[in-house]
Amino acid sequence: MLISVWEGTEARPEVERFRELWGIDATILLDESGDYARQLGIRGVPTNVLVDADGVVRDVGLVRLDELHAAVDRLTSGA
Amino acid sequence: MPITTRKVAAVPVGLDPEGTAVDIRRGRAYVACSRSDTLAVVDLETAAVVAHVAVGAEPIDVVFDERTGRIFTADAHADALSVVDAETLTVEAHVPVGAYPSGLTLDTDERRLYCGNSMGSTMSVLDLDTLETLAVVDAELGAGAVALDATRRLALCVNFIAASVTFVDIDTFEQTGRIEVGRGACAVGVVPERGEAFVVNSLAGTVARIDLDSRTVVEELTAGSAPVGLTIGPRHDRVYVTNRGDGTVSVLSVVDGTECGRITVGEGPGGVVVNPDDGRLLVANAGSGTLEIVEELQGGSTADAPTEDVLAELVGRRLPAFSLPDHRTGEQRRSLEWAERRYILNFFASW
Numbered sequence: 001m002l003i004s005v006w007e008g009t010e011a012r013p014e015v016e017r018f019r020e021l022w023g024i025d026a027t028i029l030l031d032e033s034g035d036y037a038r039q040l041g042i043r044g045v046p047t048n049v050l051v052d053a054d055g056v057v058r059d060v061g062l063v064r065l066d067e068l069h070a071a072v073d074r075l076t077s078g079a
Numbered sequence: 080m081p082i083t084t085r086k087v088a089a090v091p092v093g094l095d096p097e098g099t100a101v102d103i104r105r106g107r108a109y110v111a112c113s114r115s116d117t118l119a120v121v122d123l124e125t126a127a128v129v130a131h132v133a134v135g136a137e138p139i140d141v142v143f144d145e146r147t148g149r150i151f152t153a154d155a156h157a158d159a160l161s162v163v164d165a166e167t168l169t170v171e172a173h174v175p176v177g178a179y180p181s182g183l184t185l186d187t188d189e190r191r192l193y194c195g196n197s198m199g200s201t202m203s204v205l206d207l208d209t210l211e212t213l214a215v216v217d218a219e220l221g222a223g224a225v226a227l228d229a230t231r232r233l234a235l236c237v238n239f240i241a242a243s244v245t246f247v248d249i250d251t252f253e254q255t256g257r258i259e260v261g262r263g264a265c266a267v268g269v270v271p272e273r274g275e276a277f278v279v280n281s282l283a284g285t286v287a288r289i290d291l292d293s294r295t296v297v298e299e300l301t302a303g304s305a306p307v308g309l310t311i312g313p314r315h316d317r318v319y320v321t322n323r324g325d326g327t328v329s330v331l332s333v334v335d336g337t338e339c340g341r342i343t344v345g346e347g348p349g350g351v352v353v354n355p356d357d358g359r360l361l362v363a364n365a366g367s368g369t370l371e372i373v374e375e376l377q378g379g380s381t382a383d384a385p386t387e388d389v390l391a392e393l394v395g396r397r398l399p400a401f402s403l404p405d406h407r408t409g410e411q412r413r414s415l416e417w418a419e420r421r422y423i424l425n426f427f428a429s430w
Contacts, residue, residue: 055418
């Protein structure tokens with residue numbers, strides 16, 4: 001499952017345009033003040049945070065596609 | 080690293096709140112208010128009481144069983160437990176136990192509830208599903224707080240007046256030993272992978288570290304003034320000790336016992352738990368009549384910009400809870416909705 005957190009003001013119309021452009025079906029939440037991103041220590045986008053079934057963070061960052069695929073494989077295999 | 084926290088809320092709950100339990104699925108805390116004879120139900124998102132349930136006389140401790148959706152209070156002056164349905168918030172039953180029940184703990188794997196009966200000098204063991212009493216084990220005067228070590232198949236019952244710990248085999252319910260600890264022993268936590276237990280000795284003002292294999296006190300740790308409550312952090316790296324005498328919570332390192340932080344809370348703190356969902360500390364302040372919700376900040380105050388290390392330090396830790404609006408519906412979506420699922424949070428922006 002993918003949750004996209006959108007950072008920035010006046011987000012809703014921008015998000016909708018982005019979603020249509022890329023055909024995103026996933027849940028998109030808005031972090032317009034950036035407070036949540038700041039709380040996690042995120043300083044740049046895009047940044048990915050992978051969470052396991054116990055709510056524990058397993059991996060962060062993963063900007064490159066091959067890194068992300070490898071991390072998702074690890075997450076789904078339970079490694 | 081020094082601990083920095085912020086007070087999220089101090090929720091008025093009733094008179095002399097003591098024991099506290101968390102219901103992750105419903106996003107609630109349940110607080111036993113001993114002088115109100117009530118169970119306060121606190122919504123943790125809104126930080127507000129949503130209900131008061133009348134239970135028995137002087138409820139001191141409380142536990143919550145997720146599987147049955149039952150809340151149990153130890154009603155000290157009623158010599159009984161109240162069983163409350165978490166969905167309807169109505170009392171289902173009163174179950175007699177020993178004299179002056181004051182400490183509860185659950186074994187959700189074996190489906191048992193353990194209750195220390197202070198004036199009865201016993202520990203009751205009940206079937207969590209049928210509520211049948213399986214055993215009444217002799218302990219000592221002031222039997223109260225109980226903790227379990229499933230690895231060693233042990234229950235530890237702390238005896239306040241006797242200043243001792245009774246060890247009980249949880250397969251046979253037989254006493255297998257006792258040790259002396261400090262005066263006023265009243266709270267206990269176990270770290271099974273280290274083979275250690277920590278016991279608060281309120282009158283001695285210390286925390287005893289016990290080696291569970293040799294069954295000896297190996298160290299006496301110091302906390303604040305009049306320590307009375309204890310909980311082990313979810314990563315088993317910290318012991319949180321509430322200090323009734325000075326309105327603080329000491330944060331002790333499990334590894335070396337040093338105090339790595341002290342958090343100011345309300346008056347007369349006692350019961351303490353860590354919300355496993357978001358890592359926040361919930362402290363029942365008996366003197367203030369509040370449930371205090373405390374959040375630990377990463378690397379400094381909210382005014383400081385977090386460093387890149389903060390993100391890396393998230394790995395292996397629980398994701399901080401979120402509540403953010405859905406871009407389509409505007410509805411607040413909480414991290415609880417994705418409990419027990421694997422997912423990716425992708426942060427992106429329009430620029």
